[in-house]
Amino acid sequence: MFNRDKWNEIIEALTANWFRTLLTAFGVCWGIFILVILLAAGKGLENGVKRGFGDIATNTMFMWTQIATKPYKGLPKGRRFNFKIGDVASIREKVPGLLYISPRNQLGGFGGTNNVVRGLNTGAFNVYGDYPEIINQDPITITSGRFVNYGDIDNNRKVAVIGEGVKKELFKIGEDPIGEYIKIKGVSFMVIGTYMKKSNNGDREQGQNEIFVPFTSFSQAFNRADNVGWMAITAQDDHSITKLKKNIIDVMKTNHTIHPEDNRAIGNFDLYQEFSKINGLFIALRGVAYFVGVLVLLSGIIGISNIMLIVVKERTKEIGIRRALGASPWSIRGQILLESIFLTIISGMTGIAVSTGVIFLVNKILDGIPATNETMFANPSVDLTVVFVALLILITSGLLAGLIPAQVAIKTKPIDALRAE
Amino acid sequence: MPHNLNLSIMIEIKDLHKSYQMGSNSLHVLKGINFNVNEGELVSIMGSSGSGKSTLLNILGMLDEADSGSYFLDNIPIKNLNEKIAARYRNKFLGFIFQSFNLINYKNALDNVAMPLYYQGIKRKERTDKALHYLEKVGLADWATHLPNELSGGQKQRVAIARALASEPKVLLADEPTGALDTKTSYEVMDLIQGINDEGKTILIVTHEEDIAHMTKRIVNLKDGLIIDDGIVEQVRANSYV
Numbered sequence: 001m002f003n004r005d006k007w008n009e010i011i012e013a014l015t016a017n018w019f020r021t022l023l024t025a026f027g028v029c030w031g032i033f034i035l036v037i038l039l040a041a042g043k044g045l046e047n048g049v050k051r052g053f054g055d056i057a058t059n060t061m062f063m064w065t066q067i068a069t070k071p072y073k074g075l076p077k078g079r080r081f082n083f084k085i086g087d088v089a090s091i092r093e094k095v096p097g098l099l100y101i102s103p104r105n106q107l108g109g110f111g112g113t114n115n116v117v118r119g120l121n122t123g124a125f126n127v128y129g130d131y132p133e134i135i136n137q138d139p140i141t142i143t144s145g146r147f148v149n150y151g152d153i154d155n156n157r158k159v160a161v162i163g164e165g166v167k168k169e170l171f172k173i174g175e176d177p178i179g180e181y182i183k184i185k186g187v188s189f190m191v192i193g194t195y196m197k198k199s200n201n202g203d204r205e206q207g208q209n210e211i212f213v214p215f216t217s218f219s220q221a222f223n224r225a226d227n228v229g230w231m232a233i234t235a236q237d238d239h240s241i242t243k244l245k246k247n248i249i250d251v252m253k254t255n256h257t258i259h260p261e262d263n264r265a266i267g268n269f270d271l272y273q274e275f276s277k278i279n280g281l282f283i284a285l286r287g288v289a290y291f292v293g294v295l296v297l298l299s300g301i302i303g304i305s306n307i308m309l310i311v312v313k314e315r316t317k318e319i320g321i322r323r324a325l326g327a328s329p330w331s332i333r334g335q336i337l338l339e340s341i342f343l344t345i346i347s348g349m350t351g352i353a354v355s356t357g358v359i360f361l362v363n364k365i366l367d368g369i370p371a372t373n374e375t376m377f378a379n380p381s382v383d384l385t386v387v388f389v390a391l392l393i394l395i396t397s398g399l400l401a402g403l404i405p406a407q408v409a410i411k412t413k414p415i416d417a418l419r420a421e
Numbered sequence: 422m423p424h425n426l427n428l429s430i431m432i433e434i435k436d437l438h439k440s441y442q443m444g445s446n447s448l449h450v451l452k453g454i455n456f457n458v459n460e461g462e463l464v465s466i467m468g469s470s471g472s473g474k475s476t477l478l479n480i481l482g483m484l485d486e487a488d489s490g491s492y493f494l495d496n497i498p499i500k501n502l503n504e505k506i507a508a509r510y511r512n513k514f515l516g517f518i519f520q521s522f523n524l525i526n527y528k529n530a531l532d533n534v535a536m537p538l539y540y541q542g543i544k545r546k547e548r549t550d551k552a553l554h555y556l557e558k559v560g561l562a563d564w565a566t567h568l569p570n571e572l573s574g575g576q577k578q579r580v581a582i583a584r585a586l587a588s589e590p591k592v593l594l595a596d597e598p599t600g601a602l603d604t605k606t607s608y609e610v611m612d613l614i615q616g617i618n619d620e621g622k623t624i625l626i627v628t629h630e631e632d633i634a635h636m637t638k639r640i641v642n643l644k645d646g647l648i649i650d651d652g653i654v655e656q657v658r659a660n661s662y663v
Contacts, residue, residue, distance in 0.1 A: 326511050
């Protein structure tokens with residue numbers, strides 16, 4: 001393999017006809033180029049779309065109460081019920097493997113009326129009563145001040161974290177909202193922070209028009225007693241929320257005397273399941289990229305095989321001489337195979353180099369564009385694994401490309417090879 | 422009959438048959454050849470075209486296989502060879518000299534001579550030394566780095582002879598070694614071959630030229646696949662012409 005003479009001969013054979021070698025190499029170069037570019041483009045799209053999710057904890061489900069649709073234990077159907085704050089503790093106790101359980105309450109909503117006042121300015125905003133953990137589940141970037149903390153929860157402080165959109169509507173440009181008061185449904189809250197939302201799931205404008213206040217002061221101020229509007233539950237990384245979902249809902253059914261088979265009493269949205277669907281889409285996309293890329297590569301490889309056949313034909317006499325001088329069939333075969341693999345790898349590596357160059361340029365251009373969440377394309381890239389896979393494909397295909405020509409080379413008897421002109 | 426164990430016999434051939442399939446016809450080329458060559462002999466095989474002389478040489482050179490009959494080379498039975506063993510035997514036992522020289526045209530003279538040594542697995546340094554030694558022997562040491570197309574016909578054939586000698590074979594097989602050369606050059610090449618034979622090398626030459634045949638020590642005449650005449654001749658020294 002690492003015999004200097006062998007390599008000399010390979011170089012000699014390949015450089016004997018430069019133009020032909022280049023044309024042949026181009027086929028494989030192009031194939032691997034397409035493969036890498038397609039994979040990188042798929043990755044770019046994936047990165048872009050996943051950036052839309054922000055840093056949202058995807059192993060999360062949301063759960064809310066609906067109407068009991070089956071009578072149970074003497075209770076009629078059509079009954080309304082609410083989660084209670086005590087449910088959080090009982091879920092935590094009975095379902096292991098959960099990371100965050102955030103009970104939430106909400107004011108306002110789509111098409112809500114004006115509910116927030118500051119001086120002469122009014123606005124309709126979503127107001128949430130939350131625990132501090134929510135910031136880990138649906139991340140927001142605090143642009144000034146701070147988020148709700150447990151001090152606020154424990155002391156029922158009437159404080160609020162407002163979105164940049166809220167700030168724009170209620171405050172003058174350049175005015176610092178921190179320490180100012182806003183009235184939410186007639187109750188004054190002190191602004192302690194502003195935020196910008198990261199995620200982009202279709203309601204970006206909405207996302208900046210929200211107000212977060214401590215869960216406890218929300219309940220107190222708006223008479224929610226110990227009711228919980230809905231819950232955001234995130235599982236630990238080594239657990240799947242999709243698997244834990246049933247247990248959690250079962251606990252809720254028991255707590256609220258719901259028929260075990262009443263599947264409509266508790267509504268839920270499994271973010272992980274949705275995320276998996278998108279993941280599946282990208283896996284399919286990658287599959288398509290491999291399929292197309294490998295097929296293009298295949299035509300390049302057939303080109304190499306073809307040229308090797310011609311080379312073998314041209315060198316019939318030389319091969320005859322070598323065999324007369326004592327070259328074993330395997331040394332001839334090995335020579336042809338090595339030549340083919342060498343050519344494939346060199347041209348393939350050139351293809352990889354060129355395509356990564358292109359990806360580098362695209363990244364450079366994308367970096368120039370300010371990264372807004374609307375861009376559905378970010379950081380097209382291929383990881384090292386892909387390069388190794390490509391290399392493996394190249395070696396295998398080089399071997400395959402050389403196989404037939406190598407067989408042809410030794411099929412001719414030395415005596416016939418010597419007679420060839 | 423058990424084969425002769427006499428060590429001085431280099432080639433022993435018995436009842437060799439060979440036919441070629443030409444479409445539906447079978448062409449019987451060798452129809453029972455019997456002959457022995459002793460060590461150190463310089464034999465020419467003569468015959469008109471189609472007499473089977475090249476076929477015989479190809480069988481002797483293990484480039485082709487006989488249909489029946491036995492062939493012993495230095496008491497080693499040459500039969501049922503697969504390509505791998507045949508290649509090794511050719512490399513170890515035989516040196517080939519061809520009419521059209523058959524040098525590899527993108528390798529210089531030295532590399533051409535070193536080629537059989539390469540297939541013997543000899544290290545580069547040793548190979549180069551040996552090859553240079555044989556190039557010196559044929560008087561072409563100064564041309565070591567020249568490519569074949571920079572050499573004259575006679576020089577090419579001398580490089581080919583050096584190549585045939587490089588692996589130190591038991592027998593040299595020459596197929597019309599002077600066929601592509603003019604008379605003067607032919608005699609120079611024959612002078613070289615005679616010199617090598619003088620040193621004790623067994624050499625077989627296929628030729629159809631009378632003058633070349635008479636520069637050997639024994640002439641075997643082939644006609645229609647049979648030996649019709651086999652006799653010792655008075656060797657004419659090639660240098661007497663030059």
